[in-house]
Amino acid sequence: MPEVMTPSQAAWAHFRGSIGVRIGLAILAVLVAGAVYAPFLSSEAALLWNDGSGWTSPVLGELFNRKTYAKPYDLVFNLFAVTLPFTLAIAWWFRGTWSWPRRILLIAGVPLVAALVMVVPIPRDDGGWRSLWRGYPPESRSLSAHLADPGTVRAVFTPIGHQWDQTYAGAVLKEPGTVNAATGRPFLLGTDSRGQDVLARMLFGGRISLTIGFVATGIAMAIGILIGAVSGYFGGWVDLLLQRIVEIMMCFPTFILILIVVSALGRDIFIIILVQGLTGWAGDARLVRGEVLVQSSRDYVLAGRALGLGRVRIMFRHILPNCMTPLLIGAVFGIAGAVLGESGLSFIGLGDPNAPSWGQLLNQGRENIHMSWLIWTPGLAVFALVSALYLVGNGLRAAFDPKAR
């Protein structure tokens, strides 16, 4: 560690040293890992399968079966699951020789290439063009098929062994530990009122919560930064006008607005994300405006102007990076808020019925008030995610606050 630290190095050291942040990051890591590798933890398709014609991995094929994982965020998470080992390998290869192009290549390049491979149509043997991410017939090399007819097959299955959207016969509202007759595996966290495995749904529900949190906050931040920066930098009538718009947005009860939009446009998870993003930027915009107003009067801005730099360059290249700290902290709390918002929406029965969100499980718990596992499992998960985000956000705030150090 160098003798003299830059402010950001000092903040980072403080951030890493905090117990709360460590706990928060650990919880987040577990939740993210569970969400990313959910298909490998809980799927009916075999991890490895050998029926005499060599070893295959049905679960890998299923990852890009549009009939099994229909939602685009599932594709993103599945791609992430596949590319993460490669990313880590490349990172190890680059060790000690970090440069910005390499970082960008690693963080953006690998998933982008993978996504292109999945989505871009490629010619097929039987004619026509099809992308890899498309529908296939249901997987027959599955746990229940194996149980029904073991034959001479050697296979390795996922630890949980249940498909998140499969409605198992004779398994409605079973207590944790009940064994599923169709697969021979226990429902570790019980089943819901449709005979679906709660644990499998919890893992895949993590994907929804994370998507909602990051995407909705991302949209809100993008709009908020743009409007806040313009408003703060230009001032005058532009500021006056934009701030009135911000006030109008702040006056809107967001949750009620989401309710109206969802009942009008349909209960799709992306509509919910979009509405949350499009309504949640007012606070960010105010924050950015205040910071920009403070920074605009600094000497380095004057110097930049004297050097003849363009407004956009000064705004986004010089002022904005200096405003990022409070924004970053706000974003972490924003993610927690978005997760809670979606849970609330699902809880009152207005979530996406085809998405296994935690709030939807909570709603089932409300309908079946005596089936306690339907309440505490998703409830604890929401609590853990939100608490972890708060711990991290709090750590960030403390790290960048000179007075707290």
Add this chain to the structure above:
Amino acid sequence: MERLKVALLIAVALLITVFLIDRHREAEPMRQLRDQVAAVAEGTGRTEAELIRARQAQQELAAKVEQSSTAVSGLVKTTAEDAAATQAGIGLLTQGLARTQAGIDQSRQDQAALAARLDALQTEMAAKQREFEARIAALRAPTPVAATLDGVPRLGVPFLKPYDRSGFDPKRLRGVQRGFSDTPNNFNPILGTSANAQDVETLANDTLADRHPATPDLWSQSLATDCRISDDWTVYTFTIRRGVLWHRPAIAKRPEFAWLDRDVELTAHDFVFYLDLVMDPTVEAPSLRAYYEDLAKAEALDDHTLRLTWKRKVYTSLAFSMGLSPLPRHVYGRDRQGRELPVATRGAEFNKHWFDAELQFVGVGAYRVAEIAPDRRLRFERNPAYWGVSRHFEAIEWDAEVRKPDAQLVAFKNGQVLSHGLTPNQFKAEVLDRKEPRFPAADPANPKAGRAGPFAWEKVVSSSYQYIGWNMRRPILADRRVRHALAHAFPKKRIIDEVYMGLGRPQIGPVHPDHPSFNRELRDFAFDPAKAKALLAEAGWTDSDGDGVVDKVIDGARKSLSIELLLGANSPEGESLSLIYRNNLKTIGVELVPLPVEWKDMLQRTEDVNFDAVMMGWRMGLDLDFKQLWDSKAADEPRSSNHCGFKNARVDELAEALRVTFEADRRDAIAKEIQALIFAEQPYLFVRCTEGIFVWNRERLGGVELGLDAYHPMFSRDPRAWYLLQP
């Protein structure tokens, strides 16, 4: 038929028991009377004995007089001196004789008085005897009376069963029944379309004739005391009950509506007024108008005689005639100031009538609507001026604010409401899993096991069924084999057991399984995915592009068999059903996309026939009529109930024939053939005949069992059956 026979046997057994009890009861006063008569007879005997004694005394005296006379003559002969003394003796004797004579007279008078009393008693006894005989005769009489007034409609003679509400105990008229129900969207009896508008009518208004909940196929008197049908079932003449008064609306208290503050008697004109408005094309009631499209004219021959003339002999016109309810002409025929509205503009005015804007409702029924708070509360109070025997509650309240089933259950447990219906999941948790000890445990051997605890529960049959309707205009669903395949892939038993927790019976056609015309020969599609797959292949559907969904070239374009299923939002059972069905269809290469939508959107999309499949339900009536749902003409009309586009010439022909057939066995045969034809076409995937769990607070609401046992299943929740055990 088996059920009907058992019901008949039970009815006969009940009648005999009632008869025996009554005879026993009548024997008691008879015995007392006989004792009285015996006492009187004894008295008479005693008087007669006295009379005989008096006669003996008279005879003795007469004998003594003779002896005395003989002695006198002897004495006259012997001693003249003794003559004077003897004379004095004779005088004395004469006096005695006179006294005896007076005694005899007195006895005669007594005898006459006693005889008169005996006569009076005998007359009284005879009168009482006659009276009792008449009463016994009256009690035995139902057989001869029923032969004419039995409620079975026939031509040319009065047939309405006499008004009878003897099962209601006026001493138990108390308490408030609270339940959950939405308030109707419109309180106008013609314009209101929601289902609970009908419930308001039932409580607060009456019809011409009544179907008793125990015997719904018989008609009894209500607002009409008499009905004659003539001219081959086309002319119905009713005599309207006299002295029936309209409710006085709450706003009549306000000075500007003082003109409403008076008693108005119901007349035949109120019925004519109702039909005039229904038939008025400017009134926004097209669906109601369709019911009366065969009506030629309605006329009031005088204030208490109503005549309905139908254009032709149609079976349903019977129920439509009998079920006619009056509309207050003195309210809806007038403007806000109480002036008569002109006939020409009456219909247009009626659509936005001031009386509806004031949120008022008047009827002639047992309850009057006391308070209307839309979407919050509705309160009915007993009508003090009701013409008939009132029902058992002082008041009935509907709570429209508690809407979520779990909150409703809590309110029931708190005693806030006294009766309620459980959802399948609540039934499982509260009763089957015994989470609420106040509900008795279920017993598979005893369907009435739920009646034992402080909270009682019972499975009740409903008259509705659920279905998934396929839009047969869509090319992918036009092939009958595809619909058969879809039926073979539907795990009906599993869905009833696991989604509806056993509440329901598999439905296979548009007729209730308990209906006498139900076709028992139809065998439901077995759950058989392999057969479903084979049927799809036979119809040309194969997975040619390997994407897991079967496809076929239709009209030059390759189409995947992907079906969007509309279902009501906020129905956990509907969502569960669709997910289970979706997973089963996936295995046969059919894609099902469940789409929960709000009720209004669902109605809109079915009216516009903009859907692939829709999950809905219908209520089944007692009088079968297949025209509304299955008529080929209706398939092409906008906003018709035949949203699936079912077309079948033979069904049209049979449905028309059924409309003009009145004989029960002929109707059965026609209905069965129609069921078979619809079953073969599978325009609907019939899901279940609905059953529900009805719960009531047994500590505060009694007598429900009587209604559940005695009434026809379709009417078993009729509030007329209940009374309170405790205040």
